[in-house]
Amino acid sequence: MSLPDYPVPELDVTLQEVGRVLQLTLGPDLHAEFKSTLEQQRELLQEAQQKLATSAAGQENWVTEHFKSGLLSCSKPVPISTALPIVLPSSKAKRCSQLERAATLLWAAAKLYSEPLLLEGDVPIERTQQSEVFAASRIPGRNQDEIKVYPESLHAIITCAAGVFPVDILWRPSTGGPVSARPFTDIYNQLAKVVDQPSAEKQNDPCAICSLSALERKTWAAIREEILGQGGAEAASLGLMESAVLALCLEDHNAPSELADILKAVRLGGGGGDSPCLRYYDKVVNLVVFKDSTAGMVFEHSAVDGMVAALLTERVYHLSDTIDLNVVNTDKLNVNGSFTVNSANANSVFPTPLTLPLQGVNTPKPSPDLKVTNPVLTFDVSSYADVFSTLRGQRGLYDAWINFSLQLSLMQTLGESAVNHILVTPTHMRHYKHGRCDPTYSLTMQSRKLVDALASCISPDNTMQYTTDLLRLFHVAFLEHKCLIKNTKSGQGVGPHIAALRQSLPSENPLKKFLAPFGCPSVYLTGTDLMEGVECGVGNVYAQDQLAVTYLGKRDKVCIVLNGKGSFALTLEKLQENLKVNLKLVMLLAVRYAIACQMGALECLLKQGHTEKMNGEIYHCAESPKKHKITSEPTTGMSPDHTLVIHGGAGEEMMLNPHVIGVIEFALQTALTLGSQVLQQGGRSLDAVQKSVEALEDCFLFNAGKGSVFNKDGKNEMEATIVDGNSLRSGSVACVQSVKNPIKAARCVMEKSSHSLIVGDGAEEFLQGLEEKGKPVGPEYFYTDIRQRELNAKLSAGNISKNNHPQTVGAVALDRWHGLAAASSTGGLVGKLKGRVGDTAVVGAGIYADDMLAISCSGDGDVFLRHTVAQKIASLYHHKGHSLRQACREVMTENLEGVCAGIIAVDTKGDAIIETNAGVMFVASTISGISRVEVFRPLKNFSDVIWETDELVAYLDPSPGSLGQPF
Structure with a gap:
């Protein structure tokens, strides 16, 4: 599979992008000067364009050659200019020693070198990346360095207090044939011999030559x-060092305690001012293992870009953890100094130290500036694993969240001068050359508008009001951000083109000053949204006044690394403080955006009025009667009003902080808006309740559809029911496992079959071929981390009955035609027995509707089944003349005392009732055009909460608790 050539962008396209960026970063006068100068120099630029197109023709990648040429011309010491350090997480192996960790990492690197398809399957890698990773050195030059590859190399270089040692990590079974990784025990035994050596004498001192590679x-x-x-001997030793596959440094001290300091130590080495220099900086790939087994990798950026470095580190880490360390007990060193290897084909000799007398060579000490590097700060932003998973579910959203947060933080930290900085996001060019990153200039007019709005919304206590206007601004900025990234990924990025044009201009050309900032942009933001095999990585800063921000997403956190020079170094701590706050605030907005997309409601929300709130306060929809007078249509019998009540479940007492509550309320509001839109447009109640419940099923926050709980066997078994009150028809499914939206399946049962309830395999088979129910999905779709943790906790405690999280979702509606309907959906009890069916699937137990009322329940489903709760409420309403409120209260008192229960109901008069004795219940309603969303938490000894057209009683406990991590 060949790689397509990287195109030379059209001149007008590149100049248009240059103008867009400069319009944002230059003042009006300078921007006008730029446009005038550009017109004067256009002919010269066209000539440069023709020369570039001619020279680039037939090259695999003209961009990489330009990039490497610039980095190889850097005269500074490599470790403070182009060295990329990355920290590896602790090994999963128990009691892993420094020797064991080093041996596993060496074996993994050898395995990856000899089997390059392990890196990323059959995805092609650009030649200049693939061939210059292992067995390559950066050779210093008087004017420019070079990357030299040694394809015949079989050894690694080990630097430690005992000296410099060559260790065989590869072997060639046949002359001229491919190389293979040596057995792990072979590598381990060689390293064991190395670490058993005494400290080096002067002629073998590793510091003598390692410190030289750290010079300018x-x-x-x-x-x-x-x-x-x-x-x-000196030349021979240097030759062996340069020709090695990679270098490994065994530090004689533990890693620092702080992550930022570990990064510095990985790159620069040393446990203090007097510690020897053990880093040999000229290798493209370097491993570092501290005495406490903390490990790191250092890459030479002129040969490997940051994305490939992170990918390579991840693969080395995961391969190294496949080694069973128990094998080292079967291959021990013999007393006579020889050793046994399990492979007869992997003969090797014990490593001996290289001699490095360096007689007559002037060896100046490294500059103290090597240790005085630009400051590096690190911090983590934590949240639920499901939150990060939801952000990653919308392509590009994770990057946009961090990008917008950084722009906001720069504005707060630097003030007006922030507008002058060019912000670059290196974009992975997977579509053209796997492993190369081209710059995307991610500051846009729309992102600036969003940042201004965000800044104005932040209160002194670092909270924010999330409005639909803010969501709309986020949406527009996000779309523009994605468009820029997409253009770069598809080969339309103009960063390398700008560099080539800039280099073609004479030094005195007046246009050059406008293009110069593109050479070393002020701010770099780079990272990945999920990289579990890398603990932390840092981007380099090349200019005198520059900021690099790196992010590495984990399952339940994101690690941020700040690296600054010049003015950024002076404000780095303040920037860190602002970014910590803003990442959390913007995350709350980004999660709302992701939920709206997940629920298929983004377009609907963006069309609403510009002033409604997005969490628990009362808001008025754009179509509210208080804003727009609604007149009855000429159709006889059609009412101007409609009613919709939904719930997200009732459960046991739980602790939620205000951030979590706000996001849940937003999801409820979103589902409510979708259902209300159906009713407002004259639609039927049956369609409205299905629409709302379907949206709740699509949201990971609720136990229905996505986010459903697991049974005792760790599988999802879902159930749902929909009831048409006027026709007294119903449809139910139970124990379904691959249906994305069970409420759709229930509607299919009602309308496409002669039955009312179908369960298990029978339901799955019935639904096959029906377009209405959608495509089946796998168990990974329903999985959420919080449900897995709930199941683990219940199974370990031996308690599979009590529910700490609200369960069923449901909706009841009265349409403008006086029609009633109810719908409910659930994943059931956490840790339930296989095949268990709850009240949600049984009409009369947890759900009911006729031509007078509609009911949906939540709580302890088995109790609802035994007492036919919904049917009893209907009987009291019909036969004893109880009001809807009285009927609900009586059943709650007589049949549900001490039982977790919640009920929502509506009748033809438009009375909407919510009653609960649960620790928490999530509810929302639209009545007479007024929408309300709330999380009910009744006071102790307050057994019921009634919500009617003109009354809302709710008790919220905002205290953080066990689930107190903020969204």
Whole structure:
């Protein structure tokens, strides 16, 4: 599979992007000067464009050559200019020693080198990435360094207090044939011999030559030429070091306690001011293992970009953890100094230290600036794993969340000067050259509008009011952000083109000053939304005044690394403080956006009025009678009003902080809006309740559809019912496992079969071929981390009956034609027995509707089944003349005392009732055009809460608790 050539963008497209960026970063006068200068220089640019197109023709990647040429011309010491350090997480192996960790990492690197398809299957990798990772060195030069590859190399270089040792990690079974990784025990035994050596004497001191590679590049190039010119042991030793597959440094001290300090130590080494320099910086790939087994990798950026470095680190980490360390007990060193290897084909000799006398060579000490690096700060932002999973579910949203948060933080930290900085997001060019990142200039007019709005919404206590206007601004900025990223990914990125044009201009050309900032943009933001095999990585800063921000997403957190020079170094701590706050605030908006997309309601929400609130306060829809007078249609019998009540379940007492409550309320409001829209447009109640329940099924927050709980065997078994009150028809499904929306399936049973309830395999088979029910989905679709943790907790406690989280979702509605309907859906009890059917699937137990009332219940389903709760409420209403409120109260008192229960109901008079004795119940309603969303938490000894047309009684406990991590 060949890689497509990277195109040379059209000149007008590139200049248009340059103008867009400069319009945002230059003042009006300078921008006008730029446009005038551009017109004067257009002919010269067209000539440069023609030359570039000619030279780039037939090249696999003209962009990489330009990029590497610039980095290889860097004269600073490699570790503070182009070295990319990454921290690896602790090994999963128990009691892993420094020796064991080092051996597993060496074996994994050798395995990856000899079997390159392990990196990413059959995805092609650009030649300049694939061939210059292992067995490559950055050779210092007087004017420019070079990357030199040693394809015949079989050894790694080990630097430690005992000296510098070559260790065989590969072997070639046949002459001229492919190489293979040596057995792990072979590598382990060689390392064991190395660490058993005493500290090096002067002629074998690793610091002597390692410190040379840490010098300024021109100085090191001159000394290297001197060493090679003299020949002898020094030249031979240097040759072995340069030709190694990779370098491994065994530190004689533990890793620092702070993550930022570990990053510095991985890159720069040393446990203090007097510690020896053990890093050999000229290798493209370097491993570092501290005495406490903390590990890291250091990459030479001129050969490997950051995305490939992270990918390579992840693969090395996961491969290394496949080793069973028990095997080291079967292959021990013999007393006579020889050792046994399980492979007869992997013969090797014990490593001996390289001699490095460096006689007559001037060896200046490294500059103290090597240790005085630009500051690096790290911090984590934590939340539920399901929140991060939801953000990742919308392509590009994770990156946009961090991007917008950073823009807001820069504005707060730097003030007006923030507008002058160019913000770059290196974009992975997977579509063209796997492994290359091209710059996307991600500051846009729309993102600036969003940031201004966000700043104005933040209160002094660092909280924010989330309105639909804010959601709309986020949406527009996000779409523009995605468009820019997409253009770059598809080969339409113009960053490399700008660099080539800039380099073609004479130094005195007046246009050059406008293009110069694109050479080293002020702010870099790079990272990935999920990388479990890497603990932390840091982007480099190349300019004197520059900021690099790196993010690595984990399952339940994101790690942020800030790296700054110049003015950014002076404000780095303040930027960190602002970014910590803003990431959480913008996450709350991004999660709402993701939920709206998940529920298929984004377009509906964006069309609403510009002033309604997005969480628990009363708001008025755009179509509310208080805003627009509604006149009855000429159709006889059609009412101007409609009623819709929904619930997200009733459950035992639980602790939720205000952030969690706000997001749940938003999801309820979203489902309510979808259902209300159906009714407002004259639709039937049956369609409205299905629409609302379907939306709740699509949201990970509720136990219905996505987010359903597991049975005792760890599988999802869902049930749902829909009832048409006027026709007295109903449809139910139970124990279904692959139906994305069970409420759709229930509607199919009602309308496409002669039955009322179908369960298990029978329901799945019936639904096959019916377009209405949608495509089947796998168990991974329904999985959420919080449900898994609930199941684990219940099984470990031996309690599979009590529910700590609200269960069923449901809706009842009265349409403008006086029609009533009810719908309910649930994943059932956490840890329930296989095949268990609850009240949701049984009409008369947890759900009921006729031509006078509609009811949906939630709580302890088995009790609802035994007492036919919904049917009893209807009987009291019909036969004893009870009001809807009285009927609900009497059943709650007589049949549900001490039982977790919640009931919503509506009748033809428009009375809407909510009654609960549960610890918490999520509810929302639209009555007479007024929408209300709330989380009910009744006071102790207050057994019921009634919500009618003109009355709302709710008790909220905002205290954080066990579930107190903020969204």
